[in-house]
Amino acid sequence: MNAEQGIVFGVLLATLGMFIWNRLRFDVVAMLALLVIAVAGLVPADSIFSGFGHPAVITVAAVLVISQGLVNAGVVDAIARFLGKVGNNPVVQVSTLTLVVSLCSGFMNNVGALALLMPVAIWMSRQGGHSPSLLLMPLAFGSLLGGTMTLIGTPPNIIIASYRKSAGEAPFAMFDFLPVGVAITLAGVAFIALVGWRFTPHRKDSDDGKDLFSVGDYITEVRIPEGAEAASRTLHNLLKKVEKDADIAVLGLIRDEHRELAPSTFEVLRAGDILLVQADTDSLQQLLDTAGLELADEGDREDNNLGEGDVALQEVVITTDSQLIGRTSNRLNLRERHGMNVIAVARQGHRIKERVGNIRFRAGDILLVQGPEEALAEALSTLGCLPLAERGLRIGSPRRTIMATGLFAVALITIVSGWLSAPVALVGAAVAMVIVGLLTTTEAYRSIDWSIIVLLAAMIPVGQALETTGGAKLIADQMLVVGGDLPVAGMLALIMVGTMLLSNVVNNAAAAIIVAPIAISLSNQLDLSVDPVLMAVAIGASCAFLTPIGHQSNALVMEPGGYHFGDYWRLGLPLSILVTAVAVPMIMLVWG
Known part of the structure; x- marks a missing residue:
């Protein structure tokens, strides 16, 4: 040697x-x-x-x-x-x-x-x-x-x-x-x-083979009373005030007859607003004490249907090359940057009982996340997560399906016939898919x-x-x-x-x-x-x-x-x- x-x-x-x-x-x-x-x-x-x-x-x-x-x-x-x-x-x-x-x-x-x-x-x-x-x-x-x-x-x-x-x-x-x-x-x-x-x-x-997460016991409605400091402040300010001491996700906002799920963090709160929050007992008490909020009474409460409207509640798995690995949701500001709430985390088949915002993610962790459907799909793609159960299938139009299949078939025919080398034919098919609008350059x-x-x-x-x-x-x-x-x-x-x-x-x-x-x-x-x-x-x-x-x-x-x-x-x-x-x-x- x-x-x-x-x-x-x-x-x-x-x-x-x-x-x-x-x-x-x-x-x-x-x-x-x-x-x-x-x-x-x-x-x-x-x-x-x-x-x-x-x-x-x-x-x-x-x-x-x-x-x-x-x-x-x-x-x-x-x-x-x-x-x-x-x-x-x-x-x-x-x-x-x-x-x-x-x-x-x-x-x-x-x-x-x-x-x-x-x-x-x-x-x-x-x-x-x-x-x-x-x-x-x-x-x-x-x-x-x-x-x-x-x-x-x-x-x-x-x-x-x-x-x-x-x-x-x-x-x-x-x-x-x-x-x-x-x-x-x-x-x-x-x-x-x-x-x-x-x-x-x-x-x-x-x-027992059903949903890994059951979040109903962790969801509570709280009301912003008259004179509360949170009134006339943004949701961002409210969360910033308590985030160091509490683990809270705001899942919805009820104002008069209007219900807004996954509200923007820049939403200005008003007296009488009801917030649908996910929090454990200690965190909920921190929110009530620090922000001067109160539990909504029976007359205020409505059906907490998280799947209503265009807001999705999904289980996702962290892939091996995800940018979430080794970081926490608090550190990443997932709500601020991607409009996504991480409600719960499971590892090795069991839900982790720690504060969600402080859990350092690992490859393979299963997350229960909530957010607007369109924004959530883009966020999951960017962050390197894959949806698990209840992923809606894409129903492509017949024209798009035929177009994509045709472009791919043409590339295969040119390769098999020897007209073009595999790299040239496949790059050509990829570029053609972008040109005809099957995917954007960003998606590519x-x-x-x-x-x-x-x-x-x-x-x-x-x-x-x-x-x-x-x-x-x-x-x-x-x-x-x-x-x-x-x-x-x-x-x-x-x-x-x-x-x-x-x-x-x-x-x-x-x-x-x-x-x-x-x-x-x-x-x-x-x-x-x-x-x-x-x-x-x-x-x-x-x-x-x-x-x-x-x-x-x-x-x-x-x-x-x-x-x-x-x-x-x-x-x-x-x-x-x-x-x-x-x-x-x-x-x-x-x-x-």
């Missing part, structure tokens, strides 16, 4: 360790790795940031924009609407959900497909009287399986296609992944639907997961350094020493299983970037085509079923499903074995 190889191995080991440690975001870790490689002189100065213009990175960004365009047009919801008609039989529910999410994941971002169908799955579980844990893990695993079917189904496939080009071959085409991907998807869906779902923990919500930029873009752009040069320094060949030599007597099928299984294990502890795109050059070097020494080994890497990188941290889909369902870290391997281990057993013979048959 020479000095350059030692530096590359040291950087990779440190990077993997920091990925597993999970104290810094994975995109930040990837940029640190790139900077160390650059300072060490292992990447040419003019190529340090070349990853940001890499075709794989451009393709991933375009796919994310197109996915949002399809969602806006109502295409995906049109597919999902029939799920409410499948009945309450667990086998039917699991098989239908898993199959639908697999099909969606083949042609759009798999995390996006999961996010769209997760509210439907939770609604179905509650209608059927069983725990969401029964459906959510199969749904997440189905999204991973479906992503293996096409070039654009998951970032590892796009990366592997580019590595095939670097090995001197044409990049993998759109449907080159289809034979192996369809085989493992059908086998996986059949296993999950018939047997696997029984391995998931059947946990009940705190409310917001739909791109920039953390994934930065991760890919930073790790691609690091992977190239592993190859150019001879580090990949060195690892391949050691693999030959260990498994040199294995048949080709055994070597493919070794590569696939190794990539699977790595993808369960680091981001799957990073796993593909690290393992691909090693697999290419190994194929050269074995005098094999690069195709079967790259396909083995692609399947292994996409099938992270053993932990909740290997893929965003697994992490997203952890809290809503009430899963623990150790729950994933019960279904994930037999599914991983099945995928390997099906994929290796199919790879040899198609690419051998």
